[in-house]
Structure formats: C-alpha cells, structure tokens
Amino acid sequence: MDQSWMNSISPFVRAARIMKSSSLTGEWMDHDHVFTYIEQGEAEFFLGGVKYEAREGDILLMHPLMSHIIKSTSTVPLIQFIFHFDLFYDEERSLIINTHASKRMRKKVVEREMQLASIVPISHLQIADRIDLKKRFLLLHKEFLDKRPGGSLMMKAICLELLHIFLKNQTDRKDDEGKMTKGWAFIEKAINFIHESYSDAQLNNTSISEYAEVSTNHLSHLFKKQLGISVQKYVTHIRIEQAKKRIIEGKLTLTEIADVVGFSSIHLFSRSFKATVGITPSKFAAMQSALINENR
Template identity: 25%
Template sequence: MSNRYRHIRLKEQISINKIYSFHYNELNKDYVYLGEQHNFWEFLYVDKGEVEITTDFSTFHLKQGDMVFYTPNEFHSLRCNRKTPPNIFIISFDCQSSAMRFFSHKMLRLGNDERLLLSQLIEEGNKLFVMPIVGPHAHPPKKPKHPLTRKEKPEFGAEQMIKIYLEALLIRLIRNNREQTPKPKLSSITKEKGDRELVRRIVDYLEAHMSDHPPLDRLCAEFALSKTQLRAIFREHTGCGITEYVGRLRIERAKQHIREETSNVTEIAEQLGYSSIHYFSRQFKKATGMTPSEYLKTMKAQM
C-alpha cells in the first residue's frame, strides 16, 4: 500500500548535533582574552559595546550587531577597548556540512530577522542549560570552570529547538549574504505599526529617556498609537510590558556603569532615576541575585 505514495526525502544542507559551549558574557571594559584554538566551529556575537578579535588570518573590530566565525583549529583572541564594557554571546559546535565553508574567516552584520532567531536561540538555551554569567579566563584551565550542563528538568523539546534555531540562523545568514537583495523600505507609519521596526524605535526612545520615566501618554503621542495598540504590540514583540522592560533596561545600564567604574553606586542610582540608593540596591539584587558591590567584585575577579 505504501508504494502507491510518492515521497521526497528532505535534504539537510547544514546539520548540527553537538554543542560544546553556549554562554552569554558580560565583560569588563579592560578585559583581555589571550586566546585558544579547538577542532570545532565557534561564533561570537556582540550584543552591546565593542570588541577586537584577532585570529590566524585577520583582526576584526566588532560593534553591536556584528558576528565573527572561527573555523576549526583557528586561533582566536579577544580584547576590549578599555572604554565600553561589552556583552557577548558565544556558541561553539560541531558541523561537518560543506556549506559551512561560507563562514570561513568571516565577520557578518545581523539584520532584524537574524537577531530574532538569535534571541530565540538564547531563550531556548536558558531553558536547557545552567548558564551562569561568566567571562573566559586569560589562561583557560584544562577543564572548563563552567562546563556546559543541562538543567535537571529542562523544558520539553529545548534541545531540538536549539538545533532548529541554530541551523535556521546559519541558513538565513548564508542566504542573505549571498543574495544581498535590497530590502524594500516601509512607505508609511501605518505599515510600521505591525512590524518589529516600530518596537525597536520605541525601545530606542525608552533607552534615551530612561531616567525620565516617560509616561504612557507621552509614548502614545510620540508614536501615534493608542494605549491599547502600544501595550499590545510592545508585549507581542518583547514578551513583557513597558514598565517591566524599562526596569530591565535600567538594571542593564546599571551593570554597564558598574563595570565601567566611572561612577559610584550613589551616582549610578541618581543617573538612572532611582528614588534612593537603597531602592536601587534592592532592585539590583532582585534582578541579579547580587548587590551592586558584589557584582563589581565578580566582574573584577574575571580580569
């Protein structure tokens, strides 16, 4: 009976079944990583700030939104710019697919769609792995200080979703950077309302006015949206409400100021619009599990 039905066996042009590392790092502005090499692929994505990467073949200056790939057995080192403490995301993995040659010695800039896939990949990683905030060591020990470890009860399908998102990200990067097709521009604000670009603009505005605590009415006027529309589109694309998102932004900005060591805790609390240093410390510990001073000690220990 089954012979009556014609089928097509699906091909896999990129297939990944082994992951060696998966971590999000918040680095000190003076951080230097002397380097390593290993017999599997790795990419590094800059989520915030800037880093300088040196490999066997070139030196790359990466800014927010940039990604660099290391081929198997390619030496690579990292240096921060001593000005801005960067946040980076690193995955190393095994892939024998011939299509991976496209990424050899290459730096790429991610678009909105690729960044979305990357954020989904990180989200699934948080569901599967125990991922402390760590920085690589200047002299890596023989055994990793924080080996990749599954959670005791990971969410159903998390491993497969990581495989899917990682393969999809690599496929999209190859497609987009081969074709180089110009993307059509949005013609009006009406089209933007249903797009991630609008949310990006709202986030940029919130970052620029973080200490002002912009009320919802001002945001509605700024982006020509009703309160219902604003709340709905923001939650759809960020997974949380505006107040919660601003709270996260303030903590991330606080962590950056602490790593820069240009302001003390009282000054940071004032700059970010907290009503008191005590309230700031409570919110910081609630979000990170550490007081501001404990966080600074942790960052210094990485150097």
C-alpha cells in the same frame, strides 16, 4: 541544511571569556567552534575571506579552522562574549586547553565537527533574544570560572540553548534585509523617548505612547511583533544596560546607580537586575573587578 544530526550532539565547552578592547585588529584560526556575541561596539569580521559587518546584538559562529580577521570600527570599546566548544565530546580532544589551531591539531578535526560549515555565520538578535543570551552566557561564564562538580553538564546545557538562539535567528534573514519594518516610525519615536527618559522612575507605557503619538495598545503590539519584547521590558533592559555601564565605571554606589537609572528603590533594582542578567548587581560588580585585575 539537514538537521537530523543535531539530535545526537553533545557539546563540550572548552573556554569562555569576556573580551573588552579599545582597538582590536588581528587574525585567528582555532581548532574548535568559536561563538562570539557583540555586546558593545562594531567590527568588521572577515570569515574565510568573506566580510561581515558586525554590531551590537550580532552573533558570529566560526567553525573549526575558519580563518577570521577582526577589525574594530567604532569609537567605543569592542566588548565580546566568547566561548569555544566542540559539537561532540571526545575524551582526547577534551584534554586540549589551547584553542589555537596548530598543524598537529588540524589533523584531529574530524568530519562530524564540521556540521556547521555550510551555515551563514552571522545572526542578528531581537531585543528579547539579546536579553536571554546575556543571562545565559553569564551563567556559562560563571560555571567555567567556578569549575564546580557538575559544571561541565551545566555548560553543555547552556551551549545548546545558545546554539538554538543563533540558529533560530537565521530564519528568513535575507528576506527581511532592506525592508522597512512595519510601524517603525512609532517604534523609533518611542525608543528615542525611552533613551532620553529612562532615569524618570515614573516613565510608563502611557507617557511613552503619548510621545510616540500612537495608542498604548498599538505600541505594545508593535513592540511585541517587531522587537519580540514588551514596552516595559524594553525600558527595564535600557535601565539595566545603563546600570551595568555605571557599575563598570565604578564611580557610584549601587544605591546611587539605582536612582540614576530610574528604579524607585534599591530592592526593585536588585530584583530586576538579577531577573535580567542572572546575577545580583553586587556579584556583577565583583566579576568586573576580577576581570580588570585579571587583564592587568
């Protein structure tokens, strides 16, 4: 794909939302681009008649007028991070709030907005990129809700970063499919142990590598090479994800959550949460409460 056109794009973000649904089946067609990140769950996406199996960590990018049918396939609720955008700013199109493609709007989709029509519309992210994406999306979502002066410029910048994450994970995707990851037996054993032991504040690289029956240095090398993340950062990622689930459940205080997921203090928890998610635990809790009230 000729990428010279990318030097001139100036994205306009029209909408951003977090969508949670226990049972989702439907068909949509929009006049703009739809960027969807699967935060939780699995679903079948039929994009332009082609079926894609999407799971946690996948990005799907639908170009304008691409028919997409979505069907949930997992027992847990499907959570999607979604934003709509145009590749190029147009004053007339910027006034369009509704994203659904009416017959009138279909005539207004110009050729330059179809630059991404030829790409494979799905990318699967490594752990490091998932963490980066979530942090950036939540910042974009906050800017969209706050509607502050200069917010459109911030959203434009974040949109470009998220597009870069999507495109860079397209590289060699087909070549890697169906091949066993080198050293996966050690990685899988370490991951299973982390998921079982993340609540232990004393969990460290040494205990994890001993359980995986591999040297600490080699396990660190495998995580960096195959997952794009350090062992300790993966542990923090799991703890933060578990904390987010408990915050959403709303049954425990933040201090109790910090203890349950393995942080030695509320201060370390707050600092790690903000560094990973981009906002404090209390702000995240407030956003979740607002989202629940909005969907009632």
